[in-house]
Amino acid sequence: MNLIERxxxxxxxxxxxxxxxxAGSCNGCxxxxxxxxxxxxxxxxxxxxxxxxxxxxDIVLISGTLTLRSREAILDIYAQVPNPKAVxxxxxxxxxxxxxxxxxxxxxxxxxTVVPVDVxxxxxxxxxxxxxxxxxxxAKLLEDGATKSQLAKSRLARSQxxxxxxxxx
Amino acid sequence: MNAVWSYLxxxxxxxxxLFAAPLGWLELWFMRKLVARLQxxxxxxxxxxxxxxxxxxxKETVIPRGVSRGIFLALPLVSVAAVTAALAxxxxxxNPVPSxxxxxxxxxxxxxxxxxxxxxxxxxxxxxxxxxxxxREAILSLAYNLPFLVAIIAMxxxxxxxxxxxxxxxxxxxxxxLAAVTFLLALPARMxxxxxxxxxxxxxxxxxxxxxYSGPPLALFKLSHAIEVVLLTELFAVVFIPATPWPLxxxxxxxxxxxxxxxxxxxxxxxxxxxxxxxxxxxYWVWGGLASAITMAATLVR
Numbered sequence: 022m023n024l025i026e027r028x029x030x031x032x033x034x035x036x037x038x039x040x041x042x043x044a045g046s047c048n049g050c051x052x053x054x055x056x057x058x059x060x061x062x063x064x065x066x067x068x069x070x071x072x073x074x075x076x077x078x079d080i081v082l083i084s085g086t087l088t089l090r091s092r093e094a095i096l097d098i099y100a101q102v103p104n105p106k107a108v109x110x111x112x113x114x115x116x117x118x119x120x121x122x123x124x125x126x127x128x129x130x131x132x133x134t135v136v137p138v139d140v141x142x143x144x145x146x147x148x149x150x151x152x153x154x155x156x157x158x159x160a161k162l163l164e165d166g167a168t169k170s171q172l173a174k175s176r177l178a179r180s181q182x183x184x185x186x187x188x189x190x
Numbered sequence: 191m192n193a194v195w196s197y198l199x200x201x202x203x204x205x206x207x208l209f210a211a212p213l214g215w216l217e218l219w220f221m222r223k224l225v226a227r228l229q230x231x232x233x234x235x236x237x238x239x240x241x242x243x244x245x246x247x248x249k250e251t252v253i254p255r256g257v258s259r260g261i262f263l264a265l266p267l268v269s270v271a272a273v274t275a276a277l278a279x280x281x282x283x284x285n286p287v288p289s290x291x292x293x294x295x296x297x298x299x300x301x302x303x304x305x306x307x308x309x310x311x312x313x314x315x316x317x318x319x320x321x322x323x324x325x326r327e328a329i330l331s332l333a334y335n336l337p338f339l340v341a342i343i344a345m346x347x348x349x350x351x352x353x354x355x356x357x358x359x360x361x362x363x364x365x366x367x368l369a370a371v372t373f374l375l376a377l378p379a380r381m382x383x384x385x386x387x388x389x390x391x392x393x394x395x396x397x398x399x400x401x402x403y404s405g406p407p408l409a410l411f412k413l414s415h416a417i418e419v420v421l422l423t424e425l426f427a428v429v430f431i432p433a434t435p436w437p438l439x440x441x442x443x444x445x446x447x448x449x450x451x452x453x454x455x456x457x458x459x460x461x462x463x464x465x466x467x468x469x470x471x472x473x474y475w476v477w478g479g480l481a482s483a484i485t486m487a488a489t490l491v492r
Contacts, residue, residue: 028244029244029245029247029248030248031241032240032241032242032244032245032248033245033248035235035237035238035241035245036238036241036242036244036245059231060229060230060231063226063231063232063233065222065226065231065232065233065234066231066232066233066234066235068234068235068238068241068242072392072397073392073396073397074319074396074397074401074402076252076401076402076403076404077397077401077404077408079245079249101252103249103250103251103252103404103405104249104250105248105249105250
């Protein structure tokens with residue numbers, strides 16, 4: 022790894038820009054993101070910036086229960102994030118559907134079957150410290166080139182099973 | 191040293207890219223840190239603007255479907271090139287470029303190019319948010335350019351010549367103060383800072399006109415903005431701060447004056463809320479127009 026690659030790798034850890042994606046959340050997790058930018062937790066110390074557009078993001082925070090309608094939106098927005106990228110799943114909902122599991126319009130499956138998730142932040146809702154920790158871990162994975170999308174690209178990971186969840190037919 | 195080499199040195203090294211990029215990052219860091227401290231936060235680490243640009247350089251570029259690839263990638267390059275060339279004209283101490291008659295006109299023209307690039311970037315991106323941002327930027331530039339251009343033209347009127355070195359040698363007087371106030375009036379809008387951060391209102395239209403840009407082209411736009419901040423502060427210092435006979439002292443005075451101006455503008459940005467486009471436009475054409483009229487009148491009286 023030459024010097025410029027090393028500097029870029031460090032920059033990925035030191036400057037993670039995040040983008041929120043609400044996949045059908047009750048808004049609890051999203052409210053817990055706002056204190057990150059406030060004086061109490063001050064995510065800017067870690068170089069974290071909240072961006073509205075996926076084109077500027079490095080880390081996508083996905084919160085909420087996956088619904089039949091949000092699946093396509095998640096795939097679409099995930100595809101718009103330029104590589105290298107990481108995904109952080111916020112709260113219990115993306116992993117299991119939480120209390121909404123079994124509802125007719127809810128995909129009762131994990132987010133991992135839709136997009137590759139790098140860090141899970143459990144909680145309902147997770148505390149802001151936990152979200153900050155999750156972002157910092159994802160940023161470290163970006164530096165090491167160890168996020169699932171980066172590994173899949175470098176063909177080190179074994180091939181991902183194609184997602185079948187929620188697809189008609 | 192022949193002319194070609196002196197231009198190359200001025201654009202690439204001093205006061206061009208090699209000097210302006212680190213200084214621009216320093217000034218951007220200073221602004222972000224000051225905002226954070228005023229809000230009771232710790233703020234970003236010292237190397238944050240550098241890390242941001244380096245990270246963007248290492249990312250993939252996503253070009254939206256239906257967008258002309260050539261112009262999409264050319265706009266950030268043109269923007270950086272124009273800003274750097276404009277900075278190379280500013281007669282900072284030790285600038286190797288010879289002073290040309292009429293270089294003020296060239297400077298003012300080159301300073302409009304990044305604005306034009308942002309407007310085009312918004313329209314080219316085919317994003318509705320980008321187009322709104324481009325429209326806002328274009329309308330705002332019609333407003334803030336009135337006091338901005340008048341401040342420089344009043345100084346040229348005093349010097350009796352459109353030459354940067356002549357502007358520097360004007361004996362200090364009332365017109366300097368009036369023109370400096372007029373210039374400062376236009377500065378927050380030129381830097382897209384808070385009361386006039388209408389074109390990059392992230393809460394209303396998500397991002398500025400480079401909403402669809404990602405990776406190295408976005409990094410170039412960020413770099414262009416950093417150099418533009420240096421250009422505006424140093425232009426203010428060179429034209430409105432009285433020069434001493436010692437070049438090194440001048441340099442220190444210019445840099446300190448630049449930081450002070452930035453501090454003042456940042457203080458204004460943190461204490462104000464965003465205006466609407468019509469309010470900003472009216473502000474510049476009423477109060478900016480009044481300041482411009484007084485400044486021009488003062489040049490005629492002397």
